Amino acid sequence: QKFxxxxxxxxxxxxxxLGGKGANLAEMTNLGLPVPPGFTITTEACxxxxxxGSEPSALRDEVSAHLDALETKMGKKLGQxxxxxxxxxxxxxxxxxxxxxxxxxxxxxxxxxxAGLAAQAGDERFAxxxxxxxxxxxxxxxxxxxxxxxxxxxxxxxxxxxVRTDVDLDAxxxxxxxxxxxxxxxxxxxxxxxQDPREQMDLAVRAVFDSWNGERAKLYRRQExxxxxxxxxxxxxxxxxxxxxxxxxxxVAFTRDPASGQQGVYGDYLQNAQGEDVVAGIRNTVPLADLxxxxxxxxxELMRIMETLENHYKDLCxxxxxxxxxxxxxxxxxxxxxxxxxxxxxxxxxxxxGLIDEAEALQRVNGAQLAxxxxxxxxxxxxxxxxxxxxxxxPGAAVxxxxxxxxxxxxxxxxxxxxxxxxxxxxxxxxxxxxxxxGILTSRGGKTSHAAVVARGMGKTCVCGAEDLEVDTKRRCLxxxxxxxxxxxxxxxxxxxxxxxxxxxxxxxxxxxxxxFEGRMHAGADDADELVKAVHRVMAYADRxxxxxxxxxxxxxxxxxxARRFGAQGIGLCRTEHMFLGERREMVExxxxxxxxxxxxxxxxxxxxxxxxxxxxxxESMDGLPVTVRLLDPPxxxxxxxxxxLSVRVAxxxxxxxxxxxxxxxxxAVHRLHEQNPMLGLRGVRLGLVIPGLFTMQVRAIAEAxxxxxxxxxxxxxEIMIPLVGTVQELELVRExxxxxxxxxxxxxxxxxxxxxxxxxxxxxxxxxxGQIAEAAQFFSFGTNDLTQTVWGFSRxxxxxxxxxxxxxxxxxxxxxxxxxxxxxxGSLVALAAKAGRATRPDLKLGVCGEHGGDPxxxxxxxxxxxxxxxxSPFRIPVARLEAGRAAS
Ligand code: ADP
Ligand code: MG
Ligand code: MG
Numbered sequence: 058q059k060f061x062x063x064x065x066x067x068x069x070x071x072x073x074x075l076g077g078k079g080a081n082l083a084e085m086t087n088l089g090l091p092v093p094p095g096f097t098i099t100t101e102a103c104x105x106x107x108x109x110g111s112e113p114s115a116l117r118d119e120v121s122a123h124l125d126a127l128e129t130k131m132g133k134k135l136g137q138x139x140x141x142x143x144x145x146x147x148x149x150x151x152x153x154x155x156x157x158x159x160x161x162x163x164x165x166x167x168x169x170x171x172a173g174l175a176a177q178a179g180d181e182r183f184a185x186x187x188x189x190x191x192x193x194x195x196x197x198x199x200x201x202x203x204x205x206x207x208x209x210x211x212x213x214x215x216x217x218x219x220v221r222t223d224v225d226l227d228a229x230x231x232x233x234x235x236x237x238x239x240x241x242x243x244x245x246x247x248x249x250x251x252q253d254p255r256e257q258m259d260l261a262v263r264a265v266f267d268s269w270n271g272e273r274a275k276l277y278r279r280q281e282x283x284x285x286x287x288x289x290x291x292x293x294x295x296x297x298x299x300x301x302x303x304x305x306x307x308x309v310a311f312t313r314d315p316a317s318g319q320q321g322v323y324g325d326y327l328q329n330a331q332g333e334d335v336v337a338g339i340r341n342t343v344p345l346a347d348l349x350x351x352x353x354x355x356x357x358e359l360m361r362i363m364e365t366l367e368n369h370y371k372d373l374c375x376x377x378x379x380x381x382x383x384x385x386x387x388x389x390x391x392x393x394x395x396x397x398x399x400x401x402x403x404x405x406x407x408x409x410x411g412l413i414d415e416a417e418a419l420q421r422v423n424g425a426q427l428a429x430x431x432x433x434x435x436x437x438x439x440x441x442x443x444x445x446x447x448x449x450x451x452p453g454a455a456v457x458x459x460x461x462x463x464x465x466x467x468x469x470x471x472x473x474x475x476x477x478x479x480x481x482x483x484x485x486x487x488x489x490x491x492x493x494x495x496g497i498l499t500s501r502g503g504k505t506s507h508a509a510v511v512a513r514g515m516g517k518t519c520v521c522g523a524e525d526l527e528v529d530t531k532r533r534c535l536x537x538x539x540x541x542x543x544x545x546x547x548x549x550x551x552x553x554x555x556x557x558x559x560x561x562x563x564x565x566x567x568x569x570x571x572x573x574f575e576g577r578m579h580a581g582a583d584d585a586d587e588l589v590k591a592v593h594r595v596m597a598y599a600d601r602x603x604x605x606x607x608x609x610x611x612x613x614x615x616x617x618x619x620a621r622r623f624g625a626q627g628i629g630l631c632r633t634e635h636m637f638l639g640e641r642r643e644m645v646e647x648x649x650x651x652x653x654x655x656x657x658x659x660x661x662x663x664x665x666x667x668x669x670x671x672x673x674x675x676x677e678s679m680d681g682l683p684v685t686v687r688l689l690d691p692p693x694x695x696x697x698x699x700x701x702x703l704s705v706r707v708a709x710x711x712x713x714x715x716x717x718x719x720x721x722x723x724x725x726a727v728h729r730l731h732e733q734n735p736m737l738g739l740r741g742v743r744l745g746l747v748i749p750g751l752f753t754m755q756v757r758a759i760a761e762a763x764x765x766x767x768x769x770x771x772x773x774x775x776e777i778m779i780p781l782v783g784t785v786q787e788l789e790l791v792r793e794x795x796x797x798x799x800x801x802x803x804x805x806x807x808x809x810x811x812x813x814x815x816x817x818x819x820x821x822x823x824x825x826x827x828g829q830i831a832e833a834a835q836f837f838s839f840g841t842n843d844l845t846q847t848v849w850g851f852s853r854x855x856x857x858x859x860x861x862x863x864x865x866x867x868x869x870x871x872x873x874x875x876x877x878x879x880x881x882x883x884g885s886l887v888a889l890a891a892k893a894g895r896a897t898r899p900d901l902k903l904g905v906c907g908e909h910g911g912d913p914x915x916x917x918x919x920x921x922x923x924x925x926x927x928x929x930s931p932f933r934i935p936v937a938r939l940e941a942g943r944a945a946s
Contacts, residue, residue, distance in 0.1 A: 076290030078149025095294035103288035136254025141170035143296040146261035159198035163191035185231035200246035318402030397426035401591040424913035424936035433565035447523025449556035450509035455496025455518035463490025483508040518553035599942025606926035614674040620931040627683035629928020630906035672762030676773040741781020760802035819843035827890035831897035841907030920944035
């Protein structure tokens, strides 16, 4: 097994082995781009280390061989006293994890070689600056010294000299600083800074391996659902120097705007700087376009390279580069993260440029991004007090209470507050707070700052670099130029699409994408929003290729109509219990309390016409499309008053000697119906079988409504769905009665209704006996919410708040099984039932109506197991359509 690859040996498809950074460095090397030579230690070596606690035995010799080759190529040896070869040791996992893993620059410098470096560069200041950076990074990331101690020493040095930035420190200052840094290391790490270059390198490699299991890295992986066992590769890359004076510098760039997708020159550049200076917001960067004025030839070459990269990767790329005395070097590239809007726009732009086809375009976007684009935006016409403005780093409209540290952000959000995290700049320690916040506001840093990159990745609203706003994290306040002060707890509104920040709560308006789905904005119009045009094209393609149909969960005509506008091809779940609430509750009470058949029939008779009206409206708004109506499902006590309220009322009335006949009967009923586990109690089909007339009333209402629509020239396509069936006998009994009612109604009206009768599969027993159940069912609809509860044996209402966080933290599941279907458990029951059902009845219609129907990953699963449709809430319909298309293409 080979553990080390030279940059010339790899390519971009080897991300599993070489990590993203290493694979792309190799790809650029092979494209003939100027990449400093180096080699990559594989993720396999990391895995061996993580599993066994030590590096694979062959690694040392392999590294030596590659280092020898590198030294030969560069004509100098690592750390050689008179002319040292220096390298960076850089982490790079398969998935980019911004700021999560640590990189050490200038490895190879020591007391012995710092003078040699100075002599070679003809710049003493530079050599000492590089050395102090090495000790600082090494001390922090390899030896675990608190980074603030170095920052403080640096800050003190600047203050002592009365200068503002690190470039104003001269060689002598930096030399003193090196001594101080070394003292910090000795004191804090309990060992001296290692002087042997190879030891520096080996320790740094090991530190990169170890950082895979750092807390921040683990948190990020859980967030992004990255598996924990991939390991990271390590890149050893010969150093180039951006800190060699004003003709040197370092920068980051995008081949197009990651916020809008627009082509152009996007990026930041910092003269006389090294490594992360540009993203750390230490000094103010200049826009990339200014590089043309600073160093035209390098700028031109960079533009050429960016074009090459875009054409090669056929996608937006982001880039890290360094200019060393007028020579451009490429240090990193990858297919860049982008906002949701940019994803759609770039995908269609690339189709227009002929770089990708439509099928590929569909893979370049996803349902989560579409969902993001459907969020409302601020109403700009509303009178809003502008607090300040920064860079629109990640779109969205966020309103919340100002907090100035991550801890408070997490604490407040746990207690249900919406918060905006305000920081001067963020760093990886802020990750928890960023996750908890509605939005993020920073006063420093550009589009490529930590805050911006991470927020975009998480789909969080972010405004960064609002330089006019003075953030005081100690006093927990923010001061605007006009003197307005925002204290912790004050509400502010942050617009990540424009970069504007407002005092107080600004009202929001629907997004143009929703306006488009609503039919209030047309993609064909000349002045249509570019984004709307892009979404329209991608959706059209998804609709053309998808096999899964998409229905809505809707109980009223209004929702049904919206669902239809959003592209629903029917209703997959109409919950009839919603029709039993409000003023009708009283009738339901009467039904529940009935002690004679006559009273019960009376109550049912009163409900019948009301139900019928509801169905007529619903069938009308879904004319020509299937409407699945589920018969009453929840436990009856849900329709009765709360037991405590009622007890109090009865007790009060008793003490006041007021009449309370009715309440007393109610209370008795509540007690009678009280269940320890209502979820597993008298509900669903069980209700239909023990409360005479209930289901037949509902079936009659459906049948009568269908007859009425037929008479009106409509095309009603009702499907009657029996909930919580566990055995075919239950279904047969209900069917027998239902069929009788339907035949009656057909006879009375002289019509043929073509009503389908089917069942939900939401109990493990139903899934396991699906072959039998299909004898009596014309369709199955998987109720994956209940199925998840019953398969796992936990009740959603109880467990999500109590132990799910712990489970997620422990990695027992990467995501709640209520959010994304548990393929291995719940999913295999779905697959099994689908297969058994179809074996009995080849034309059995199969759908899903749990909330998973609108979850991107679950949609792919339902496509794979061959369901006919998914049903989800109206607002998720576009997401389901898109993901169904992606699953099929
Ligand atoms: P990250 O994954 O955090 O981006 P990198 O490995 O890319 O970490 O390195 C951090 C910074 O150091 C980047 O700005 C990168 O461009 C710079 N850098 C890395 N290696 C070298 C090198 N050999 N010469 C000059 N700069 C380097
Ligand atoms: Mg980093
Ligand atoms: Mg980088």
